[in-house]
Amino acid sequence: xxxxxxxxxxxxxxxxxxxxxxxxxxxxxxDADAFWTGFSQLVHERGPQNRALLExxxxxxxxxxxxHFEHRGANHDAAAYKAFxxxxxxxxxxxxxxxxxxxxxxxEIASVAGPQLVVPxxxxxxxxxxxxxxxxxxxxxxxxxxxxxxxxxxxxxNQGRGARVVARARVFLDEAFPIDGTSHADARRYSVRKxxxxxxxxxxDHPEKFVGYKGHxxxxxxxxxxxxxxxxxLVFDRTHSIGSRDQAGLADVVMxxxxxxxxxxxxxxxxxxxxxxxxxxxxxxxxxxxxxxxTFEKNGTQMTRKMAGDRDFTTPDGGxxxxxxxxxxxxxxxxxxxxxxxxxxxxxxEVFEGLMDAMVTTLIAMHDLxxxxxxxxxxxxxxxxxxxxxxxxxxxxxxxxxxVEQILGLPQNTVKIGIMDEERRTTVNLKECIRAxxxxxxxxxxxxxxxxxxxxxxxxxAGPFSRKDFIKGKSWIAAYEDQNVDIGLxxxxxxxxxxxxxxxxxxxxxxxxxxxxxxxxxxxxNCAWVPSPTAATLHALHYHKVDVFAVQAKLKAGGRxxxxxxxxxxPLATYQKxxxxxxxxEVENNAQGILGYVVRWIDQGVGCSxxxxxxxxGLMEDRATCRISAQHVANWLNHGVVDAQQVMAAMRKxxxxxxxxxxxxxxxxxxxxxxxxxxxxxxxxxxxxxxxxPSGYTEPVLHARRLEFKAAAK
Numbered sequence: 001x002x003x004x005x006x007x008x009x010x011x012x013x014x015x016x017x018x019x020x021x022x023x024x025x026x027x028x029x030x031d032a033d034a035f036w037t038g039f040s041q042l043v044h045e046r047g048p049q050n051r052a053l054l055e056x057x058x059x060x061x062x063x064x065x066x067x068h069f070e071h072r073g074a075n076h077d078a079a080a081y082k083a084f085x086x087x088x089x090x091x092x093x094x095x096x097x098x099x100x101x102x103x104x105x106x107x108e109i110a111s112v113a114g115p116q117l118v119v120p121x122x123x124x125x126x127x128x129x130x131x132x133x134x135x136x137x138x139x140x141x142x143x144x145x146x147x148x149x150x151x152x153x154x155x156x157x158n159q160g161r162g163a164r165v166v167a168r169a170r171v172f173l174d175e176a177f178p179i180d181g182t183s184h185a186d187a188r189r190y191s192v193r194k195x196x197x198x199x200x201x202x203x204x205d206h207p208e209k210f211v212g213y214k215g216h217x218x219x220x221x222x223x224x225x226x227x228x229x230x231x232x233x234l235v236f237d238r239t240h241s242i243g244s245r246d247q248a249g250l251a252d253v254v255m256x257x258x259x260x261x262x263x264x265x266x267x268x269x270x271x272x273x274x275x276x277x278x279x280x281x282x283x284x285x286x287x288x289x290x291x292x293x294x295t296f297e298k299n300g301t302q303m304t305r306k307m308a309g310d311r312d313f314t315t316p317d318g319g320x321x322x323x324x325x326x327x328x329x330x331x332x333x334x335x336x337x338x339x340x341x342x343x344x345x346x347x348x349x350e351v352f353e354g355l356m357d358a359m360v361t362t363l364i365a366m367h368d369l370x371x372x373x374x375x376x377x378x379x380x381x382x383x384x385x386x387x388x389x390x391x392x393x394x395x396x397x398x399x400x401x402x403x404v405e406q407i408l409g410l411p412q413n414t415v416k417i418g419i420m421d422e423e424r425r426t427t428v429n430l431k432e433c434i435r436a437x438x439x440x441x442x443x444x445x446x447x448x449x450x451x452x453x454x455x456x457x458x459x460x461x462a463g464p465f466s467r468k469d470f471i472k473g474k475s476w477i478a479a480y481e482d483q484n485v486d487i488g489l490x491x492x493x494x495x496x497x498x499x500x501x502x503x504x505x506x507x508x509x510x511x512x513x514x515x516x517x518x519x520x521x522x523x524x525x526n527c528a529w530v531p532s533p534t535a536a537t538l539h540a541l542h543y544h545k546v547d548v549f550a551v552q553a554k555l556k557a558g559g560r561x562x563x564x565x566x567x568x569x570x571p572l573a574t575y576q577k578x579x580x581x582x583x584x585x586e587v588e589n590n591a592q593g594i595l596g597y598v599v600r601w602i603d604q605g606v607g608c609s610x611x612x613x614x615x616x617x618g619l620m621e622d623r624a625t626c627r628i629s630a631q632h633v634a635n636w637l638n639h640g641v642v643d644a645q646q647v648m649a650a651m652r653k654x655x656x657x658x659x660x661x662x663x664x665x666x667x668x669x670x671x672x673x674x675x676x677x678x679x680x681x682x683x684x685x686x687x688x689x690x691x692x693x694p695s696g697y698t699e700p701v702l703h704a705r706r707l708e709f710k711a712a713a714k
Contacts (some may be wrong), residue, residue: 082564517542
């Protein structure tokens with residue numbers, strides 16, 4: 001049992017209290033007593049409001065369940081359904097047109113479109129990789145993935161593949177930076193003459209795209225170009241293995257890649273107590289101070305990773321310029337639901353983790369605000385706030401950060417928030433959600449997974465849902481995606497905030513990503529999530545092809561494409577004559593994903609995993625993917641499409657499959673043949689008790705079972 005320390009009517013786990021007082025507070029100018037007094041006030045004033053909002057969620061859900069139960073089997077009356085949702089306050093009136101008033105926004109948020117990484121903050125190496133993923137080698141991206149249509153070779157460097165890489169990179173250069181009179185493929189010499197870039201003796205079609213260089217102008221060591229706001233660096237080195245064989249000595253094409261990165265305290269981590277939270281907060285502190293390091297072994301060599309520095313160049317007119325070397329970092333706090341045993345209030349209750357994150361991550365970010373050349377050049381802190389249900393909950397988050405700013409002595413609206421449009425009550429009230437935080441909203445986005453999990457849970461009693469692949473083809477999802485962009489543009493986000501799209505979940509399938517993910521910038525999204533630095537480099541190609549802000553201007557002029565009526569269409573199965581084999585395969589597919597993710601979450605504390613699916617395609621799994629799979633099985637159980645016996649048979653069968661997929665992991669504990677471990681029990685809880693979980697979230701089950709596992713391990 002934790003021996004808490006008393007801090008102004010709060011009882012705090014000693015490791016967290018020590019971290020805050022000896023690591024987080026020093027250098028901020030905030031007094032420890034003032035911090036704890038303010039934190040206690042925040043917890044005791046806003047905690048009851050938080051609890052009331054959660055109770056309202058449950059009340060509304062009970063009313064929706066009852067309505068669907070009463071109307072089950074009848075033809076769905078869309079008008080009556082909408083009127084019902086308005087009557088119970090689920091759907092609020094949409095107000096007059098307005099534009100957000102967010103100020104002091106960094107260009108990576110406001111005016112530069114590009115890829116966005118999301119990484120677990122508890123893994124220092126991943127966090128550093130993401131921070132440093134602002135720049136990435138296009139040569140490496142092509143050579144080391146299937147981006148050119150074939151898998152990378154094993155063994156020594158393949159000159160034939162290398163030649164294809166160079167040729168493919170020059171195709172990109174011709175598309176983004178065409179030359180008047182020649183091609184990059186034929187170029188033999190790059191030089192700077194009278195402030196202009198000359199390729200052999202030919203200028204660029206658009207000379208303004210040349211923005212800097214390194215070295216001597218007659219033989220520069222690198223050339224810096226810019227297109228659609230993104231930089232590309234041409235690196236010349238005739239001693240390099242590629243440059244020595246290249247007629248122009250071009251050794252690499254280095255892309256400005258992950259313009260921004262979300263350091264995640266939520267869906268991709270397994271933080272269940274003070275010990276875990278201190279790890280998360282410590283890494284965030286290192287990122288905000290700029291001194292985070294991680295030493296690790298790779299191929300038998302000891303390596304230390306640090307945060308990259310900025311990149312300095314000479315401007316075309318002979319001046320100096322510096323380009324940021326790191327992604328702009330946002331931090332994702334947890335939502336309003338969960339509490340954490342790291343701190344207890346004066347009544348002995350666990351405090352809401354969202355309040356704790358708001359206070360501590362903002363405090364830590366003050367280290368960045370007080371230094372030059374750090375994360376934000378505009379003096380802002382960026383917090384992504386997930387899993388909010390409707391405008392009232394967004395207003396609560398806005399008020400929470402106002403209170404935090406007052407406690408810490410920060411100007412109001414220093415903290416900017418990202419509204420994740422992933423819950424149905426937020427989607428159908430998105431304009432009013434944005435209005436509720438109009439002076440600090442800097443980000444909205446969509447995401448199929450959590451949004452679908454909430455879609456299923458909200459309409460659990462309406463009937464059986466389609467199979468997952470078919471849900472994606474229903475009209476509501478396209479309407480949801482279009483409405484998010486259109487409302488964001490209506491509310492003035494273009495040029496002030498990010499409109500984002502969801503994750504590419506298959507990190508090994510880069511050719512498919514290059515083919516499909518260009519749809520995100522074409523849809524008007526000025527950022528979209530990618531699963532790795534390499535994926536960011538490749539996805540950056542799309543933003544050179546598409547001028548997102550021109551797309552946004554055209555979309556805004558065209559008016560709204562989708563309305564709430566279409567978003568409210570429930571993706572139920574209109575054709576239910578599935579064979580037994582089809583039903584079992586669907587359940588097994590869900591079970592395999594759940595088990596592959598949960599076993600690592602519970603046993604190893606890994607919050608985000610690349611889990612092989614039934615076809616051995618590696619998929620990025622986090623709590624969002626787990627939520628949709630669990631809710632889908634729960635829905636089919638609820639409506640008798642399958643029974644508990646069939647589900648348990650699928651769980652046991654897939655546990656053996658997952659065991660086999662993890663056979664090479666020495667730290668892995670098999671679930672079969674006993675099927676009695678905590679991880680297997682947690683996975684079963686998610687599906688068998690999925691209907692009764694708050695909003696269908698996985699956190700309550702996962703946190704309880706992980707705490708059980710940690711206690712047993714001790």
